[in-house]
Amino acid sequence: VSTHHPPSSPDLNAIEQAWKLLRNRLDETQPSTCEARAEFVRRVYGACRYVNNHHRAALISMCRNQKVRADELIEADGGRIDR
Numbered sequence: 671v672s673t674h675h676p677p678s679s680p681d682l683n684a685i686e687q688a689w690k691l692l693r694n695r696l697d698e699t700q701p702s703t704c705e706a707r708a709e710f711v712r713r714v715y716g717a718c719r720y721v722n723n724h725h726r727a728a729l730i731s732m733c734r735n736q737k738v739r740a741d742e743l744i745e746a747d748g749g750r751i752d753r
Contacts (some may be wrong), residue, residue, distance in 0.1 A: 682739055684732040691721045691728070 695717040705713070724730070 687732050691725050694719055695720050
């Protein structure tokens with residue numbers, strides 16, 4: 671077993687991958703002007719709904735493929751894996 675990978679690699683953490691999808695959606699929907707807090711909260715809820723609806727299979731896969739991601743990380747000699 672290789673010990674070259676970092677012990678807390680974000681590639682092994684499914685929630686980090688889910689946050690990435692959410693951040694990407696928030697970036698895509700970012701308004702051109704400053705938004706009020708209530709508008710931001712609505713946008714976050716909308717982004718969550720979007721990710722749940724459009725990335726459902728990816729979210730489920732993230733939760734079920736931990737061993738595959740660990741094997742890929744070991745094969746990459748501890749480097750980042752492209753997902």
